[in-house]
Amino acid sequence: MALRLGLGYGRRRSVAGGGPAPVPLIASVNAEGWSAEYAVPGDLPAFVTTLPSEMGPDGGSPKTVSVMRAGYDATGATAAYAESRIITKRKRQVYPNYTLATTATVALDDYVYSTDVIAGVTNNSTETSPKPIAAWVMPSRQLVGNSVHWELIAFHRDFRSNRQVACVRVRANDGTTQTAWQTVAATVISTLCEDANPVEAYAGDLDVSALATGAFWLEAEVYPWIGGAASVLKSEDLWAASASPREFTRRYFHRDTALAAAPPLAYVKNGGSDSTGVWSTNAATALATPFATVAGATSAITNATRGTASKTGTGARIRLVDNTASNSGTNGTSFPQGGAGIVIERAPGTARADAVMNFAGSLRLGLTCSVAGLEPHMTFYDVSLGRSVNTQKFYGESGTPIGLQFWNARITDTAGGQYQQNGNGYFFGVVFTNTIHWLGAGTGTQIRITRGVTADLNTTQIEPWIVIGSNLSRISAASATDPTKGVIYYANRFLLMNAYGPALAISAGAIGDVMTGIVFVQNLAEIIGGHANGAPGLRISSDNQFGDTVHTIVAHNTITGCSGTGRSNLFYDEGATTNNRRKHRLMRCVGNIHAQLNTKADIYVGGGLGMTDEAPNRTGQLAYSHGVGSEGEFSISCSADSSSTGGGFSPLYPGRRASLGTSLSVNNDPLFVDNKSMTSATDYGTGGGDYHLQGGSPARNRVLARGLAFDLGGAARPTSGLDASGAYT
Known part of the structure; x- marks a missing residue:
C-alpha cells in the first residue's frame, strides 16, 4: 500500500x-x-x-x-x-x-x-537485500542423547536494535523426522569453549528425543531485518548446492541415548600394552587394562575380544592418563564411524597439563565414515598435545580427508611444518606454544574455524575464513584456499603487529572473481610498528588486487597506529591495466577507529598512475567514496595524500558523525586508556596496551546504528543514544 x-x-x-x-x-x-x-x-x-x-x-x-x-x-x-x-x-x-x-x-x-x-x-533500484553472512561456531560430529547444543553467529549490513539479524531458527532432521523449529532472536555471551575474548552468539539446546537412533543433522535459517524471501539464508540451500563443509551448511551429530550413557572407553598410559589393552563401556575395566598408544587403542576397537565390534568408532572415547609417548602407527584395518567421531580426552582425575599425547611419528588411523558425504572426525577435548619433529603428522586417507577438532586443548609444537595431510582443522578454545603452520592453509587442507585461539604466530599466516574470539600475536598476511567464499573476523585481538607485511589482507584472487560476504567486526589490531610508513592493518581489495566485493561489513574495529602504518586500504578500483576494473557494492562501514583511511579510484588512476583515458572507468568504489553505508568513522591520521576528504586516496564524504585526521604528523588522538601502539613514524609501540576509550575521547558518541549487544570486553553496548566508535563501548 x-x-x-x-x-x-x-x-x-x-x-x-x-x-x-x-x-x-x-x-x-x-x-x-x-x-x-x-x-x-x-x-x-x-x-x-x-x-x-x-x-x-x-x-x-x-x-x-x-x-x-x-x-x-x-x-x-x-x-x-x-x-x-x-x-x-x-x-x-x-x-x-x-x-x-x-x-x-x-x-x-x-x-x-x-x-x-x-x-x-x-x-529504479536493482539492488536487493543480500543474504546474511553466518557460521556455525560449535564442535559437531558429537555423540548426544536427547538434546543437542548449537551456536551460530550471523551478520548483515542492515543491523538494528543491537542485533545483526532479526532471528535465526534451527531444527534437527534425521532424514525422516524433523523437530520443530527453535527460533532465537536474542544473543548471549557463549560459554561453550575457552574463548580468548567474549563471543556473542545465537545459541540453543534442541530437544531431539523424537529422532531415530543414528546420524542426524542440524539445519538453520537466518532472517535479516530488511529483505524479502530471497534474502533469507538457508543452510539446506547450500547443502543442495554441494557447498563445502566449511560453509554454512548442515552440521551432523549422532543420537544414541544408550551409547551416550555408556560409550566405549579405552585408557592410554605409560606402562600400558597395545597387545593386551581392552575397550569397555565400564570405566574401571578399561582403566585396569590400558593401552600404550592412541594408535594401539584405535587398532583394537574392532577386536573380537578386546574391542567393542558392534559399536565401532561412533562416539568412542580414548582417555589419556598421563604424558604418553610413541603415539604413532598405521591401522591395518578400517576404523568406521557414524555421525559421531572418536574423542581423545583426559582421564578423570588427570590434569589437562598432564594428559599429553606426544607424537612419536605419523599417526594414520584409517578412519572412515558410514554416512554418505561426511569425512571421518576426531575430537581432542580437554587434553594437551606435543609435537617436535616435522614429519610427525595426522594422516587422512586420499580422497577421504580427516576432520580434526581441537576443543579446550593445549598444543606445543617445536617442529614447524604442516601438521596434517589429507585433513581439515577446527579449533575451539586452544592455547598454542610455538604454533607454526597449524592455523595456515596447506596443500589439500583447510582451517575451517579458528575460535578462541591464543597463539604467537611469529609472522606466519592464518587461513581467514572464520576467525573469532581469538588473541593472535605477530600475525602476518592471511591466505585463503578459496578467496571467493568470504571471511569472518569477529571479536579478535590481533596484538604486537609489527607492520612489516600486510596483516589482515582480504581480496578476491583473480580477475572476474566476486568475493561475497566479508565480515570484519569488533576486532582490535594493535600496531606496534617496525618501520615508518609500514604495511596496512586492514586491506579489503586494495593495491593491484582483483575481483569485486559484495556485502562487506566493517564495524566497531579499533585499528591503532598512525600515518601509513596500520592503515586501512578499502575498496580500491585501480591497477596498471585495463582488465582489472573492480566494483564494490553493499558495503557497511560503521563506528571504526582507523590509523588512516585510504581508497583509490578514478582520481588516483588519472593522477597517481597517469592513465587519464582509463580513469573515467574506475568508478567501482563511488558508493563508498560518497559515504554510502558509512557512519561514525574515525581516523588517527589523514589519508595518504594529506587529505581528509575528496583526494585521490580519500573518500569524498566519510559518512555522518565522522572525524578524520587532518595531518600525517599530528594525530587525531582517540584517547586510549593506555596506548602502547605506534604513535609516530619514530615512536614504535611496546604492545600490551589498553584500548578502551577515556571519558573525554572524541571517538565517543558517534554511532546511532546499533548492531551488537556487547563490546569486545563483554560489556553491554547502549540500547539508546549514540555508541562509541571502536571495539570498546
Whole structure:
C-alpha cells in the first residue's frame, strides 16, 4: 500500500479537500540504489554545490526521505519498517571533472532496495537485500542423547536494535523426522569453549528425543531485518548446492541415548600394552587394562575380544592418563564411524597439563565414515598435545580427508611444518606454544574455524575464513584456499603487529572473481610498528588486487597506529591495466577507529598512475567514496595524500558523525586508556596496551546504528543514544 508521508520540504501542490501536499524531495532512485534524482533541481540549496558540504547540518536536521522497507521480525514473520534515507550531498562527476557536482543527482546515506517503497517516488533500484553472512561456531560430529547444543553467529549490513539479524531458527532432521523449529532472536555471551575474548552468539539446546537412533543433522535459517524471501539464508540451500563443509551448511551429530550413557572407553598410559589393552563401556575395566598408544587403542576397537565390534568408532572415547609417548602407527584395518567421531580426552582425575599425547611419528588411523558425504572426525577435548619433529603428522586417507577438532586443548609444537595431510582443522578454545603452520592453509587442507585461539604466530599466516574470539600475536598476511567464499573476523585481538607485511589482507584472487560476504567486526589490531610508513592493518581489495566485493561489513574495529602504518586500504578500483576494473557494492562501514583511511579510484588512476583515458572507468568504489553505508568513522591520521576528504586516496564524504585526521604528523588522538601502539613514524609501540576509550575521547558518541549487544570486553553496548566508535563501548 502506498504511503502518504509528509516530508516538509520542497514545493507543495493542492489536493482537493486536503490543502497542500508535500512534493517528495527526490523524483526517482537510480538503478545503483544509492543515488537519486532531486525532484526540483532549481530548489537545490546553493551550498550543496560545494562538494564537502552535507545537505543538512551534521547532527541537526538533514533532509530526509521516508522509506517503507519489507523485512522480518524476531519470530521470522514478515514485517515492515519505516526508515529515513538521508540526502547527504550532490554526487560528483568522474575524472577529469571530479571537482564538479552532477546537475541534480544526490547521494543517499545508504542503499534503497528494489523491495523498498517511497511514496510518490519511482524506485529504479536493482539492488536487493543480500543474504546474511553466518557460521556455525560449535564442535559437531558429537555423540548426544536427547538434546543437542548449537551456536551460530550471523551478520548483515542492515543491523538494528543491537542485533545483526532479526532471528535465526534451527531444527534437527534425521532424514525422516524433523523437530520443530527453535527460533532465537536474542544473543548471549557463549560459554561453550575457552574463548580468548567474549563471543556473542545465537545459541540453543534442541530437544531431539523424537529422532531415530543414528546420524542426524542440524539445519538453520537466518532472517535479516530488511529483505524479502530471497534474502533469507538457508543452510539446506547450500547443502543442495554441494557447498563445502566449511560453509554454512548442515552440521551432523549422532543420537544414541544408550551409547551416550555408556560409550566405549579405552585408557592410554605409560606402562600400558597395545597387545593386551581392552575397550569397555565400564570405566574401571578399561582403566585396569590400558593401552600404550592412541594408535594401539584405535587398532583394537574392532577386536573380537578386546574391542567393542558392534559399536565401532561412533562416539568412542580414548582417555589419556598421563604424558604418553610413541603415539604413532598405521591401522591395518578400517576404523568406521557414524555421525559421531572418536574423542581423545583426559582421564578423570588427570590434569589437562598432564594428559599429553606426544607424537612419536605419523599417526594414520584409517578412519572412515558410514554416512554418505561426511569425512571421518576426531575430537581432542580437554587434553594437551606435543609435537617436535616435522614429519610427525595426522594422516587422512586420499580422497577421504580427516576432520580434526581441537576443543579446550593445549598444543606445543617445536617442529614447524604442516601438521596434517589429507585433513581439515577446527579449533575451539586452544592455547598454542610455538604454533607454526597449524592455523595456515596447506596443500589439500583447510582451517575451517579458528575460535578462541591464543597463539604467537611469529609472522606466519592464518587461513581467514572464520576467525573469532581469538588473541593472535605477530600475525602476518592471511591466505585463503578459496578467496571467493568470504571471511569472518569477529571479536579478535590481533596484538604486537609489527607492520612489516600486510596483516589482515582480504581480496578476491583473480580477475572476474566476486568475493561475497566479508565480515570484519569488533576486532582490535594493535600496531606496534617496525618501520615508518609500514604495511596496512586492514586491506579489503586494495593495491593491484582483483575481483569485486559484495556485502562487506566493517564495524566497531579499533585499528591503532598512525600515518601509513596500520592503515586501512578499502575498496580500491585501480591497477596498471585495463582488465582489472573492480566494483564494490553493499558495503557497511560503521563506528571504526582507523590509523588512516585510504581508497583509490578514478582520481588516483588519472593522477597517481597517469592513465587519464582509463580513469573515467574506475568508478567501482563511488558508493563508498560518497559515504554510502558509512557512519561514525574515525581516523588517527589523514589519508595518504594529506587529505581528509575528496583526494585521490580519500573518500569524498566519510559518512555522518565522522572525524578524520587532518595531518600525517599530528594525530587525531582517540584517547586510549593506555596506548602502547605506534604513535609516530619514530615512536614504535611496546604492545600490551589498553584500548578502551577515556571519558573525554572524541571517538565517543558517534554511532546511532546499533548492531551488537556487547563490546569486545563483554560489556553491554547502549540500547539508546549514540555508541562509541571502536571495539570498546
